[in-house]
Amino acid sequence: MKEPSGIIQQTAGRGIPVRGNDIDTDQIIPARFMKVVSFEGLGEYAFYDQRFTEQGAPKDHPFNDNRFKGASVLLANRNFGCGSSREHAPQALMRFGIRAIIAESYAEIFQGNCTALGIPALTLSSRDVRVLMDVVEDSPESVIGIDLEDKRVMCGDLEFSCDLPESYRNALTAGTWDSTSVLLDQLDQIREAHSRIPCFITHQE
Amino acid sequence: MNSRENLFNKVWDLHKVATLPTGQDQLFIDLHLVHEVTSPQAFQMIRERGLTVHHPERTFATADHIVPTDNQQRPFSDYLAEAMMSALEENTREYNITFFGLDTEYQGIVHIIGPELGLTQPGMTIACGDSHTSTHGAFGAIAFGIGTSQIRDVLATQTMALSRPKVRQIHVTGTLPPGVYAKDIILRIIADLGVNGGIGYAYEYNGDTIASLSMEERMTICNMSIEGGARVGYVNPDETTYAYLKDRNYAPQGAQQVQALEHWASVASGPDAVYDDYYTLDAESLAPMVTWGINPGQAIGIDQRIPRIEDIEDPQEQESIRKALDHMGFCSGESMEGKKIDVVFIGSCTNGRISDLREAARIVQGNRVAPSVQAFVVPGSKQVARQAEAEGLPEIFAEAGFSWRHAGCSMCLAMNPDKLQGRQLSASSSNRNFIGRQGSPSGRTLLMSPAMAAAAAINGAVVDIRKGGRI
Ligand code: SF4
Numbered sequence: 151m152k153e154p155s156g157i158i159q160q161t162a163g164r165g166i167p168v169r170g171n172d173i174d175t176d177q178i179i180p181a182r183f184m185k186v187v188s189f190e191g192l193g194e195y196a197f198y199d200q201r202f203t204e205q206g207a208p209k210d211h212p213f214n215d216n217r218f219k220g221a222s223v224l225l226a227n228r229n230f231g232c233g234s235s236r237e238h239a240p241q242a243l244m245r246f247g248i249r250a251i252i253a254e255s256y257a258e259i260f261q262g263n264c265t266a267l268g269i270p271a272l273t274l275s276s277r278d279v280r281v282l283m284d285v286v287e288d289s290p291e292s293v294i295g296i297d298l299e300d301k302r303v304m305c306g307d308l309e310f311s312c313d314l315p316e317s318y319r320n321a322l323t324a325g326t327w328d329s330t331s332v333l334l335d336q337l338d339q340i341r342e343a344h345s346r347i348p349c350f351i352t353h354q355e
Numbered sequence: 356m357n358s359r360e361n362l363f364n365k366v367w368d369l370h371k372v373a374t375l376p377t378g379q380d381q382l383f384i385d386l387h388l389v390h391e392v393t394s395p396q397a398f399q400m401i402r403e404r405g406l407t408v409h410h411p412e413r414t415f416a417t418a419d420h421i422v423p424t425d426n427q428q429r430p431f432s433d434y435l436a437e438a439m440m441s442a443l444e445e446n447t448r449e450y451n452i453t454f455f456g457l458d459t460e461y462q463g464i465v466h467i468i469g470p471e472l473g474l475t476q477p478g479m480t481i482a483c484g485d486s487h488t489s490t491h492g493a494f495g496a497i498a499f500g501i502g503t504s505q506i507r508d509v510l511a512t513q514t515m516a517l518s519r520p521k522v523r524q525i526h527v528t529g530t531l532p533p534g535v536y537a538k539d540i541i542l543r544i545i546a547d548l549g550v551n552g553g554i555g556y557a558y559e560y561n562g563d564t565i566a567s568l569s570m571e572e573r574m575t576i577c578n579m580s581i582e583g584g585a586r587v588g589y590v591n592p593d594e595t596t597y598a599y600l601k602d603r604n605y606a607p608q609g610a611q612q613v614q615a616l617e618h619w620a621s622v623a624s625g626p627d628a629v630y631d632d633y634y635t636l637d638a639e640s641l642a643p644m645v646t647w648g649i650n651p652g653q654a655i656g657i658d659q660r661i662p663r664i665e666d667i668e669d670p671q672e673q674e675s676i677r678k679a680l681d682h683m684g685f686c687s688g689e690s691m692e693g694k695k696i697d698v699v700f701i702g703s704c705t706n707g708r709i710s711d712l713r714e715a716a717r718i719v720q721g722n723r724v725a726p727s728v729q730a731f732v733v734p735g736s737k738q739v740a741r742q743a744e745a746e747g748l749p750e751i752f753a754e755a756g757f758s759w760r761h762a763g764c765s766m767c768l769a770m771n772p773d774k775l776q777g778r779q780l781s782a783s784s785s786n787r788n789f790i791g792r793q794g795s796p797s798g799r800t801l802l803m804s805p806a807m808a809a810a811a812a813i814n815g816a817v818v819d820i821r822k823g824g825r826i
Contacts, residue, residue, distance in 0.1 A: 171675050172550060172650050176789045180796070181768045185421060185435035187395035187442045189503075199796040228671065229551050232584070232650075233789060235486040236393065237502035258554050258586055259486060259500060266504035276671070317518050321377040329504065330404070333381055333512040336373045340514055343372045343383040344410070350476055350607040350615040351386065353412065 154249065154268025157325035161250050161270065162295040163222030165286035165305070166212050168197070173226060174233035175260065179242040192238060193245030213246065217290040225283050226253035227276070231260025240264045250296050252303060252312065254279050265318040268327050270298060272312040281308065298323050358625035362591055363522045363557045365622050366497045370480045372514050379516040385479040386496075387509045389416040389452070390465045392770070393484030395442040397506035398450070406511040408450040413513060415474060416447050417455040419464045421770045424733050424760035427457055436771065450510075461604075463736020463762045466490035466704040470574065471738050473603025477592035477619035482509050487704050487786065489580040492589030493573035494596055495622060497557065499586060520587065521631035523556045527564040529639035534821040536714070537572035538579075538706060538784070538804040540564070542644035542654045544636060545583040550652040553585025556632065559624065560590050564638040570599040571710045578705045579786050582651040591623040643820055645691045646788050646802040648679030653788075654802065655691065657819045663688045682790055683799050684778070691817050694801070698781035699730035699812035700793070702760075703767040706784035706805045707735030709742045715784075715809035716751045718820070724756035725815025731758040731773070733765040757812070769794025782811035 183195040201211040208214045224243060230253040231239060240263045243251070251264060251271045264271040274282070285292055285305055295304040296312070298319055303310045321327040333340075372381040387410075394416070401407065408414060421436040430437040447454035455461040461468055466487050469475040477495035481488060486500035501515065508515045527540060545552075558580050565573065573590045580588025590596075597616060600606045607615040642656030653676075655661065661680070664687045667673050680687060685694075701707075701715050712734060724730045732752050734740040740762055743749060749759040766773040767785040774794025775781055781793055781800050788800040801817065810820045 170678070171671055174650070174789045176768075176787070176792050180791055181770050182794070184392055185433070185439060185770060187438055188399065189396055199791050204796060229584075232550060233486070233787065235484065235488075235500040235502050237396075237504060241503075255551065255554070257584065259502060263502035263504065266502060315518060317375075317378040317516075321379075324376060326375075326377055329516045330400075330406070330508050330511050332375055332377070333508055333514050333516060334406075336381060336514075339372045339381075340383065340409075340512060343370065344513070347369060347383055347385065348478070348614070348618045349385055349413075350611060350618070351413070351474060351605050352607050352611065353605070 153244065158268055158270065158322040159299050160295065160297050162293055163249060164218070164220065164290060165223045165225050165282060165292065165294045166218040166221035167225040167283040167286050168212050169227060169283065171228040172232055173230050175231060175236050175239040176233055178231065178239040179236065184236060184238050189238065189241040189245065192242040193247070196242040196246040220247065222247055222249040223294045223296070224248045224251045225279060225286060226251060227279060228254040230256050232257035235259045237263045240267050240269060244269055252279065252282065261318070265321060265327050266329060268322065270296060270314060270322055272296065272303065272314045274303060274310055274312050278310045358627045359629050361522050361559060361624040361628040361630060362495055362589060362622055363497055363559065366478055366480065367519060375516055377516065379518050381514050382480055382517055383514050384482045384509050385413065386474055386481045387414045388465050388469055388481065388483035389414060390420060390485065391418045391439045391443040392420040393503055394446065394506055395439065396503045397510055398446040400507045401511050408452065408510050410513045411451045414452045415455070416443060416452055417462055417465050417468055418443060418457065420764045420768065422457065422763035423771050424763045424765045424773060427761055433772070460737055463738065464704045464707060464764055466578065467708060467735035467739065470494065470570070471603065471736060473600050473606030476600065476606065477596060478622035482515060486581045487578050489586065489588045490574050490578040490704055492577040492580070492587060493570060495589055495592035495619065497587050497589060500581060520555055520557050523553070523558055523632040523634060524630040525558050525560045526562040526633065526635045527560065527638050528562045528635070529564055529637050531564065531638050532641065534643050534806070535641045536804040536806065537568055537575040539641050539644040540636070540638065541576045541579040542651065542802065543641055545579065545652045546654045548583055548634065550582065550650050551584045553580060553583040556585050557587035557589065558585040559630065560588060565590055566593065569710060570595060571708045574708070575705055579651065582786055592619050643804060643807050645807065645817060647683065647685055647691055648676070649682050649788060649790050651786065651788060651802060653679055657692060661685055661687055661689050661691070692819055694780065694817045696728055696782045696811045696816055697779040698775060699728055699808050700766040700781055700783040700785065701805050701808050702733030702735060702765055703785035704735060705786040707733060707739065709739050711784065711805040712739065712743050712748055713746070715805040716748045718806050718809040719755045719757065719813065720751050722755055722813045724812045728812050728815050730756065730812040731760055733760040734762050736762045766793050768792060782808045782817065784808045
């Protein structure tokens with residue numbers, strides 16, 4: 151599956167529910183799998199300790215469940231992605247195939263990190279998230295559509311209005327979520343700021 | 356100067372480069388700190404795009420997360436750790452970045468060495484690819500933990516895109532009772548406001564209690580802002596701050612110092628500063644805190660009991676408690692006193708500084724670690740280790756049966772060989788008790804102050820340090 155690129159106004163895919171509040175980045179990608187100098191291959195370790203016993207036998211987890219194979223819209227509850235700033239967490243999800251997340255709420259850094267990869271991280275009310283989770287569990291083949299222009303989430307006959315910070319929405323829909331190039335446009339102002347802002351780091355090594 | 360402005364907004368406004376098409380602000384970053392775990396991919400990305408490091412003289416690196424704390428012989432026995440270390444060595448060499456590696460006197464946990472080298476200064480914007488960057492806020496800096504894409508941005512442009520958060524005043528008053536530390540203040544704040552309470556906010560800690568704290572204690576509090584959901588936490592700079600910075604390696608000297616002091620004082624919150632939200636804590640009501648669950652907000656005073664599920668109304672909250680008790684093997688309504696401990700870890704960027712080690716050594720001195728407990732002390736940096744050695748602390752710990760290690764993150768996140776085994780229960784001075792955090796998926800962590808952790812090592816169980824004449 152191709153990595154996200156350019157303008158992201160809509161996306162659609164089957165859903166995969168991961169229930170529970172406060173799912174932290176150590177659960178999403180245990181620290182021992184972060185000993186890598188590239189993000190490649192991280193997908194197989196997403197939720198590893200939730201998916202496998204210490205002996206390596208698979209456990210019951212949506213990411214192991216064949217019914218959700220190929221799903222790209224992750225459904226989660228409250229404070230998803232709390233904990234560390236590690237981008238390995240959204241990277242692991244992206245490389246597993248996740249292209250959008252719908253949750254009740256997120257840890258701030260995590261939501262920003264997702265956006266920086268071109269993965270919309272939307273919020274819905276807890277009621278709506280539960281409805282979607284139930285639908286997807288009953289009929290995993292249901293496709294969830296996301297429209298960032300109108301901030302809508304659709305699934306069959308259901309339609310919800312969703313939310314995400316305006317700056318993230320703008321970045322995704324304008325294709326400027328890859329921030330480096332946007333920042334580099336202001337090279338002159340960066341130079342001006344550098345000479346204007348007092349700095350007292352004295353190099354005396 | 357507007358007396359109603361708070362430090363956060365002043366520093367933000369000063370560093371604003373532009374408003375971006377996304378509506379976010381572009382902020383200039385004065386100081387960028389780099390470590391081995393989150394940086395290699397960012398260097399890779401700028402290399403692939405033909406970009407370079409915009410301000411190498413504002414970028415400083417160290418190695419902390421994967422560093423073994425016993426045998427540091429290169430190559431490391433863990434080849435993955437060795438690969439990360441070499442990647443950082445190569446990247447810092449190629450881009451001309453100062454690197455405080457294992458062969459320097461200054462290596463240590465990134466959030467400990469920034470302040471102790473005098474790199475962290477009031478009024479700065481600081482970024483580092485690590486969520487505990489909030490630590491540096493203790494100096495009146497606004498310091499952000501960032502992800503790898505933002506590291507790439509800061510490397511390539513010395514700026515990053517951010518939305519301005521709101522600012523909450525956390526006002527702490529009164530004298531801390533004996534046996535109660537900065538760690539207990541922040542654990543109480545997180546327990547009260549919740550692990551999500553700070554989302555969208557920067558926390559300004561003020562009040563007479565905060566003003567009376569040392570820089571090291573202020574760092575402990577700012578460090579764990581992120582556990583309360585606030586990405587940034589800070590304390591206004593004052594005489595304590597300036598005294599700490601005086602004569603540090605990278606701090607201004609002579610005429611520059613006069614200028615710096617003037618600038619530093621000017622960024623502090625005005626006397627009538629306003630905030631978007633207010634929270635007050637009475638320090639005199641505090642007891643030593645200990646966590647009982649699987650997030651840092653699941654904490655109680657040592658004289659309290661684990662919440663009863665039936666007393667909780669919110670079904671989601673009930674579910675969180677149930678899940679936590681399930682993992683921990685504890686019961687609703689139980690006391691934490693007397694819980695048998697297997698491992699004691701004293702260290703981390705929360706509590707691995709010299710004052711933490713002194714306090715732990717004071718408790719440990721003349722005692723023995725309980726036979727069933729494996730206890731170790733990991734100084735936060737080489738400078739901390741040297742100071743401790745000068746004061747004879749390693750001997751005190753060794754005589755008591757603690758193992759004394761080299762500087763690094765160690766069992767705070769267990770990316771090095773220091774790990775819990777199976778369902779071991781650890782008393783830890785670190786900052787996260789998430790499931791699996793200390794290296795064993797079924798391992799269990801209790802967060803507490805270094806003094807409480809030291810007392811737990813001696814007793815083989817969680818104790819109230821205020822009892823039995825320990826304090
Ligand atoms: S000591 Fe722990 S929290 Fe601090 S930087 Fe290291 S791993 Fe992160």
